[in-house]
Amino acid sequence: MFELNPGDSIPEDIARVLDGVFDDAEGRLDAMGSPNPVDVEHAVHQFRKRCKELRAVARLVRPALGPRFRDFNHLVRDASAQFSASRDAHVMAETIDSLAPATGLSPDLLAIRDRQVDVAAAATISLQQGDERTGVARELVAAARVAANGWDLPDDAAPIVKGLTLSYRQGRQSFRAAKRKPTDDRMHEWRKSTKNLGYHVQLLVATDRDALAALVVDLDALGDLIGQDHDLAVLIEGVRGTDEGMEACELARKRQHKVRKKALRLGKRIYGERPDDFAERIMVGWSR
Template sequence: MSFHFKKLESPAKAVRRLCREHIGEALGCLRNSRHPGAVHGVRKEIKKLRAIFRLVRGEIGRGIYRKAAKALRKAADRLAAPRDARVTLKAFESLAGRAAARRFPEIQKTLQKHCRRETRRFRHDDSIAVADQILRQINRRVGDLIIKADGWAAIEPGLKQSYRRGQQACARVRQKPSPENFHEWRKHVKNLWHYLRLLCPDWPAEARVLTDKLELLGEQLGDDHDLGLLKQFVAERCAGQTKEAAALNQLIASRQEKLRSAALKLGVRLYARTPAAIGRRLGQQWNAWRGETRRH
């Protein structure tokens, strides 16, 4: 399902509707939590919910935003272990390819065992119940969200801030390319991408190109992060497989170098404009889609 603003919908109505729809999707994934991809699906919906609250933070107030963000973060954290285990295994399989069982048999077994163990633990603890309760509590409060500004005025401050923070995060990565800085940059890239998909289903070509490139950048940074999880797992849990670990770490380093180089090259281009220019241009296009005249 594609979630986005409707042409004749006020920001207040759109935000409340979209929050409820994303919560509904997340609860549906929780009901199907035995499916391997369900946990990942819940976390994705939670991230989108947090992004919506962040987009209109200036309208709903910092207190309400922080309370919602804290609750959603708690729900996501309860689902992190099985998701990270599965993602780490997938990163290994993607990196090692068909040679995985031959070149890294012990590491592969350790990863598979860890993934099964985290999945079993998740199914027998109260993580699903906790996440379900949090989402239902937020759903009951969505109707109380107050957004007074209308049109682009309700949206532009949050979007400009998102672009500015991504720009700053990109600069920090260029200055200090640490795993933490790359991961932080990824969060802002994903937020801006979510906003563009959320705001309009039919952007003109210029904004579609920006959306597509943000998606690619997010994927590059996401792959880099997943490889970082794999590297950490090998260091912490595969100490006895010295030769395998050394060979795998070489593959990880090579792949991360390529991903980070490509991400920086793309990111520098995407974040070359000022937040004001981005806000102004996207506002013109959004208002044109809605059939409105931009008010100054």
């Protein structure tokens, strides 16, 4: 379970969570050889999620890791990146479908969608046939597990409090930057910090499950909204300058405008506290 237990040994509990995530990530790599394309696509998506979880755990205890954080983070980041192009192709096809008007896809939108479906299908077939990217990712994950096994964490909540404070501060700063000028790059930075904070609250939710329930719901909703915005930005970047890309860009920008209004409104509610106060509120039920 991706959740820490207040009162347990912190080093042992962090190790327990990491082992579970590593085991699942390795299982997802195995599943990429499935003869069922749907299973392969699901495995890619879930593997990338496990990598985000691993990086989030490391960020939470980063104050205790020092330079070891950077090495671990790079290993897991590079493992996830093996499948980013494949995932982007699937996302672009799905995003085109979501933009389709009631009358259906126009010839230009259909052309973009079909091209992305072909790219995604080719990537899936390659993985089924033992693409070298799977082997590279497996080696990187194994190296990351060895690195994590070498962490010498104190049985003290202080580094977690610092890590959580930093996580919230980064989210608050990126929210303010996006509010001032909601560019694709600023929204993407806000997305990353919000996802990270969501993982941290998920890890710490057992400190006071009832009190944190609303925050968990809000962070999930915000993550979905900013995720939609990012998918639209990926589509725009992928088709900008192409002969058939103008309509897709216009529709995507209109959708982004609506999504961003909702996201910024929700962000104001989530990021309205001082970082120290937020961390203190989250950790109030921690027994150490």
